[in-house]
Amino acid sequence: MKASWTKRTLNLKQPAGTSRGVIKSRDVWFITLTKNGNNGIGECAPLLKLSLDHFDQIESKLDKICDNPNSFLNDLSQLAYFPSIRFGLEMALLDLENGGGQNYFGSFESIKINGLIWMGNPDFMMGQVEQKLDEGWTCIKLKIGALDFDSELDILRSIRSRFSQDELELRVDVNGAFTENDVREKLNRLAKFDLHSIEQPIQPGQWDLLAELCESSPIPIALDEELIPLVNAEDRMKMLDKVKPKYLVLKPSLLGGFSESEKWIELAEERNIAWWVTSALESNIGLNAISRWTAKMSPNGFQGLGTGQLFTNNITSPLKVKSGKLSIDKMPIWKDVNQFISEWYSSDDEMIVQTSGSTGKPKSISVKKKCMRNSAQLTGKTFNLKEGDTALLCIPMKYIAGKMMVVRALELGLDLKVVEPSSNPLNGIKEIVDFSAMVPFQLENSLNQLNKIKTLIIGGGQVSPKLVEKLQIESTQVYETYGMTETLTHVAIKPLNGPNISDLFRALDGIHFEKDDRGCLAIHASALNPVPIVTNDLVELIDENSFRWLGRFDNVINSGGVKIIPELVEAKLLSIIPNNRFFINGESDESLGEKVVLVVEGNVIEISFDSLEKFEKPKEIYFISEFLETESGKIRRGETLKIIQY
Numbered sequence: 001m002k003a004s005w006t007k008r009t010l011n012l013k014q015p016a017g018t019s020r021g022v023i024k025s026r027d028v029w030f031i032t033l034t035k036n037g038n039n040g041i042g043e044c045a046p047l048l049k050l051s052l053d054h055f056d057q058i059e060s061k062l063d064k065i066c067d068n069p070n071s072f073l074n075d076l077s078q079l080a081y082f083p084s085i086r087f088g089l090e091m092a093l094l095d096l097e098n099g100g101g102q103n104y105f106g107s108f109e110s111i112k113i114n115g116l117i118w119m120g121n122p123d124f125m126m127g128q129v130e131q132k133l134d135e136g137w138t139c140i141k142l143k144i145g146a147l148d149f150d151s152e153l154d155i156l157r158s159i160r161s162r163f164s165q166d167e168l169e170l171r172v173d174v175n176g177a178f179t180e181n182d183v184r185e186k187l188n189r190l191a192k193f194d195l196h197s198i199e200q201p202i203q204p205g206q207w208d209l210l211a212e213l214c215e216s217s218p219i220p221i222a223l224d225e226e227l228i229p230l231v232n233a234e235d236r237m238k239m240l241d242k243v244k245p246k247y248l249v250l251k252p253s254l255l256g257g258f259s260e261s262e263k264w265i266e267l268a269e270e271r272n273i274a275w276w277v278t279s280a281l282e283s284n285i286g287l288n289a290i291s292r293w294t295a296k297m298s299p300n301g302f303q304g305l306g307t308g309q310l311f312t313n314n315i316t317s318p319l320k321v322k323s324g325k326l327s328i329d330k331m332p333i334w335k336d337v338n339q340f341i342s343e344w345y346s347s348d349d350e351m352i353v354q355t356s357g358s359t360g361k362p363k364s365i366s367v368k369k370k371c372m373r374n375s376a377q378l379t380g381k382t383f384n385l386k387e388g389d390t391a392l393l394c395i396p397m398k399y400i401a402g403k404m405m406v407v408r409a410l411e412l413g414l415d416l417k418v419v420e421p422s423s424n425p426l427n428g429i430k431e432i433v434d435f436s437a438m439v440p441f442q443l444e445n446s447l448n449q450l451n452k453i454k455t456l457i458i459g460g461g462q463v464s465p466k467l468v469e470k471l472q473i474e475s476t477q478v479y480e481t482y483g484m485t486e487t488l489t490h491v492a493i494k495p496l497n498g499p500n501i502s503d504l505f506r507a508l509d510g511i512h513f514e515k516d517d518r519g520c521l522a523i524h525a526s527a528l529n530p531v532p533i534v535t536n537d538l539v540e541l542i543d544e545n546s547f548r549w550l551g552r553f554d555n556v557i558n559s560g561g562v563k564i565i566p567e568l569v570e571a572k573l574l575s576i577i578p579n580n581r582f583f584i585n586g587e588s589d590e591s592l593g594e595k596v597v598l599v600v601e602g603n604v605i606e607i608s609f610d611s612l613e614k615f616e617k618p619k620e621i622y623f624i625s626e627f628l629e630t631e632s633g634k635i636r637r638g639e640t641l642k643i644i645q646y
Helices: 054-066 071-074 084-096 122-134 147-164 181-195 207-216 233-243 258-270 286-297 333-344 369-382 400-412 441-444 446-451 465-473 566-573 639-646
Strands: 001-020 021-035 037-045 110-112 113-118 137-142 169-173 195-199 221-223 246-250 274-278 319-322 325-328 350-354 365-370 391-394 416-417 433-438 453-460 477-484 490-497 503-508 510-514 520-524 533-543 545-551 558-559 562-563 582-589 592-601 620-624
Touching: 037 084, 037 286, 054 071, 071 084, 084 258, 084 286, 110 286, 113 122, 122 147, 122 558, 137 147, 181 465, 181 520, 195 286, 195 520, 207 221, 207 233, 207 333, 233 258, 246 258, 258 274, 258 350, 274 286, 274 350, 286 319, 286 325, 319 333, 333 400, 333 416, 333 533, 350 400, 350 562, 365 620, 369 400, 369 490, 391 400, 391 558, 400 416, 400 490, 433 441, 441 446, 441 453, 441 465, 446 453, 510 558, 520 620, 545 566, 558 582, 558 592, 562 566, 566 582, 592 639
Parallel strands: 113 137, 137 169, 169 195, 195 221, 221 246, 246 274, 391 416, 391 433, 433 453, 453 477, 592 620
Antiparallel strands: 001 021, 021 037, 110 325, 319 325, 350 365, 477 490, 490 503, 503 545, 510 520, 520 533, 533 545, 558 562, 582 592
16 A cells, blocks of 8 residues: 655635635645555645644644555544544545545435625625525525624625525524624524524534523524534533534534544434534545535535635536536546546656557557646646636547646646537537647537637647638637657647648747658657657658658658658648548559559549649549548558458
């Protein structure tokens, strides 16, 4: 068993106010367990001024766990005073035991959740309320207690003037802001608004006062912070028996994980105390686990699990929130995405990736995560991507192009939307996306919806001149890219439309090119691969930073001593065969060594070769109903020709 940890700072889209202060960002730590090639990931998400965890000792404690993970896994009670770390370790072990992929407790259909209204000036808070009501939420929780109390009452009064208790459930969370001197008066004034409950009206630890309030309050009291310091069963039972609250609010991140939360549930249900589950500003990794556990526990009422949408740089997740319900996207691609994220945060410095096999037999190679990070940063710089920008993953995770879309999201803080790879991936996309990557056949099928993407890169094959022509009326900036698995996707780009349209590939920053003796491109990109990469791509090298692609060296036909580049012949034939796909290939010939043959997809048609040089003219023409293709839509020339020959 190996363990590792990494830190991530999550930035809020807008400051979030509570009675403990305003939060603009928060730190979380991911812990990953690795065994027999599988990875499990957990999240340690302590909250400053609230968690028991000593913030200045978190990383040293994580180091100790990573030195000997089995010791802590065998006895989680060692982490009683580091509940967030205990939660993360329990999460990681659950993920590992379930085979990875962040499945934890299995899938679920939906969970009813409350809409959270953060503290701020009255206009800001009312704006949040209006948005939630317009979106169809039927339960709203307001953070109150740090502003002018009369203004907070005005907001509640405005809500209740529009929606009755039967139409909208209202909760308030005070985070301990009321005092012994004012709590009774404020409870009585709040009671006019038919509130479902009030969370933690006074600071924790005042059990005598709290017991009195729970007995006399006109609003049912829910306990939140009160639970956090109570780490043993005796203290928990003593508090519950004395205070007798109506509800408990369970935050697994702050209570020591799922097993500890389940102990609280058992004690509550023995005493007829109701409960619900709330997240504590975790990333989507922690929220994903909490949501799945919550669904397994089958609680009644609204849960507080919607805070994953607050961050600009959250981890991509299958969780979806709409109109007061949290659900989980069950597309198969999520398993691959989540397993990749767990592997990305593992202790290994390298990852095994598979080449596409479009120019040879597929193979597995090892690439350094550091180089993948460099590639992501280079893409961000090239296309001016910034934290919070949206990106779309619509290509398979099997190959490097899909993996690098996830890496870009993780490293650049992009809001990654995920759809199952298909020929037309934009069908279900409603909002504008800042950045995406496709293969040519996806581009062709998406032309009528391309305005949903601002910047699009195309890889996995050439973009035909006919398709380039269609792009000239598009507002989307489209680039053809040049790259391969060994370069961690693109090292050069070619604008296909817009004011800078070009037929030249130009290098990204820090990358330069040269040609070898065959006329093939050699790539120098030390940030992406420590050794120069010699390709089989024939190019016209303009300078060390730009080239024109001519064709593949392994496609070259040697016919009677004349070397013919099929791709150049194909370019001449595009206007002659406009409505059919085709390719030029070499075929064994006794007198010439190789002869030029033309393979056309579709029915037999008449073709004139007057525009070709004598040595370029095909000696044979074959017609076939359908070409064999790679997953990315590239024609398998050799395999297609074999079908015809045999």
